[in-house]
Structure formats: structure tokens, C-alpha cells
Amino acid sequence: MAQPAQALQATAAHNEDWKSKLKLPAKDPRIQTEDVTATKGNEFEDYLLKRELLAGIYEKGFEKPSPIQEESIPIALTGRDILARAKNGTGKTAAFSIPVLEKIDASREEIQALILVPTRELALQTSQVCKELGKHMGVEIMVTTGGTSLRDDIVRLGSPVHMVVATPGRILDLSSKGVANLSNCRVLVMDEADKLLSPEFQPVIEDLIRQLPKDRQILLYSATFPVGVKQFKDKFLKKPYIINLMEQLTLKGLTQYYAFVEEKQKVHCLNTLFSKLSINQSIIFCNSVNRVELLAKKVTELGYSCFYIHAKMMQSHRNRVFHDFRNGHCRNLVCSDLFTRGIDIQAVNVVINFDFPKSSETYLHRVGRSGRFGHLGLAVNLITYEDRHSLYRIEQELSTEIQPIPAAIDRQLYCA
Structure with a gap:
């Protein structure tokens, strides 16, 4: 229900005064493109969010909402299902995290999202x-993934958890055991929904949905929506609100x-790129695990700092590499397609496809x-004669x- 204009003005004035007392990070001086600046001019205060959530938003460095x-x-705050298509790197995570956090009642000791x-x-x-x-809301958030200790997760769920x-x-393993x-x-939020609705995951997703209450809300976000997503939408979403900010895909x-x-x-070409480009951090993609390890060895032999990561590594090792690369301990990362989904490291200004991918997705x-x-x-894409048809098709x-x-x-194309 809309508030009277005077109440909205008072709320905004209160929030502005309170916002000025927060310790906010310095503004990022880098150029920003229309992907995140072409907005309607809304403010986060316009959504009448809890004061504690606004504190977290501003302390994270967010000033105004991006288009998505x-x-x-x-x-999402109205409770309606959403099917959203937006580019990678335009703020999708906050687009669903903010309304989900707003809906959580920290006084109820149960999984709500x-x-x-x-x-x-x-x-x-x-x-x-x-x-x-x-961080200021008292919301208990738990992360749980395969490859980690199931016992630790069971112990953690013995204490209150509001969001998983x-x-x-x-x-699904934890819920079928009666622990979650x-x-x-x-x-329910599904990020990178196109991947989650692949044959590998879809039966598990459907099992999980059956355990949710009937008045659940489902939010789907992805950059690409193949046929499987439409079938899922028709089966499980109730009159979803469709968002498509993908007139231009890249x-x-x-x-x-x-x-x-x-x-x-x-x-040799990669060595030339390293010597000529102004790389802040780079990610170099290969099409197989073996090539990731071989290339990482070659890059190190050329005298450049280099980490590598792929799906066959131990999870603890993967976590350490990801953490250290994200914190700037190394300039270059060689990886498989493990790292193509949603990984947000804003210091990365160069991506090199050492092996050109087969699909546009x-x-x-x-x-x-x-x-x-x-x-x-x-x-930068390294293209062999065999890749020429894939290059044309992907374009x-x-x-x-x-x-x-x-x-x-020109450095100005990729460096602020």
C-alpha cells in the first residue's frame, strides 16, 4: 500500500540523514556503461526497505539500483514469481538478495528462503x-555445497538458519535426511537458471519444489533461457512477471x-598478449582439464604469476585458489568452464579464450x-582454422x- 507523500518524504529525509553517518566505501571512479547506468532514477529508499538492510546496501557500496x-x-517484494533475463555483471545477485532479505523475519527460527x-x-x-x-539484520545465512563435510552442515542446522x-x-540430501x-x-531463487534446469539438475530441482509450501514464490534469473526454462515456467510458475533486459547480449x-x-x-601469442596488454587481472579459458594444467605450467615457465582451477581439484584447493585470486594475490588464472557461471571479480579486465568455445552460451x-x-x-579469442565456423556462428x-x-x-578500451 502506498504511503502518503509526506510520509515518503519524511522517510527519505530520515534515511539520508542516517546514511550520512555510515562508513561508506569510496566511490569507484571507473567509467560505467549503460548496462548499469540506464536507470529510471529510483533510489533504494523508494522500496521502503528495513533500515538495517539499507545500511548493508550502502556499506556494500551500492548507491542507486541498476536496471535489473x-x-x-x-x-519480488509483492510476492510475485519472476522470470528475469539480464546480462552477467549487471547486478543480478543483489536484484534477488535484497527482496529476499527484506522478506525474512529473523524472530522465526526456520528456513524461509x-x-x-x-x-x-x-x-x-x-x-x-x-x-x-x-549484516545488520540478524539474519542467519548458511552456505552448503557438495564436496564439503555433511556432518558440519548437520551440526550447523542444529542452530537457527533463516536463509540457505x-x-x-x-x-536435497539434507532435506531428505530430515535435517533441513x-x-x-x-x-526459492534459482540463479543461472538455464544451468539449473539442464537434465543434470532438473529432477533434483523438482524434488525440492515439492517440499516447499504451496504459496511459495519462485524467482528465476539467468543471461540465457533455453527451451527447458519455458517448460519449467509453464509447469511451476504462477503468472510470472517477465523481465528481459537482453536486447544486446554482450x-x-x-x-x-x-x-x-x-x-x-x-x-607464443599468449606471451605477446601478456607483454603488450595492461592486465589488471586476467582469466584464461581452456576446453579441458588437462589443457588447463599444461597451460598453467607454460605460463609459469614464461615468468608470469599464475593460478589454475578446474572441477577435478579437491574442493579445499579450489576454495583457496578462488579466495586468493579474488583477493589479488595473483594476476592470471587459467581455468575450465567451471569459472564461467556468475563469478564476479571486478578487477578482471581481460578474458582470453586460449581455446575457443563451441557454443554461443x-x-x-x-x-x-x-x-x-x-x-x-x-x-581476446585465439582462433585456429578449425574454429572459424564456430566464430562466425557465435557472432x-x-x-x-x-x-x-x-x-x-588502445588502453582506454579496457582500462579506466
């Missing part, structure tokens, strides 16, 4: 964002090039690791242009 946040937050993601790294990252946004961020298999009670969980701040090379020239998620949240980024499917790499790349 403007579209998503007020609708479940956020599902397809990978362990994304679960850790999403839970961290939720904890930072909700999880990979599907682990939370989802009978009062009225909000980020506006991203410049894309290709270098036509022979396979045996790739390492994989390409979109890979290059979306750079140029995040409206900043500038560069994607057509994404309605984007990948240009031949020039002799010198």
Missing part, C-alpha cells in the same frame, strides 16, 4: 553478498577481438567475466562483432 535491480526488487546455484564457487560468492547486505544458499544435490526443513521456505563495455593462429603458436558466460557492472573489459547468434586484433590495442 529496478525491475526486480519492487516486483533457499537460493540455488549450479557451482560451489558461485554458492560461496552469493552467500558472501547476502551476508554483507544483511546451496547447490541442489546437497540441500523446507516446509516454511516460501521463497556487455556494452566489452571489446572483443580474435587472433587467427595455428595451434602450435598459441603459447559458453562464449557469452566466459567473456562476461570481464567488463562487469558497467566497467570496461577486453576479450551471428549473439548479434555481436568480434574484430581482428590490431597491432596495438
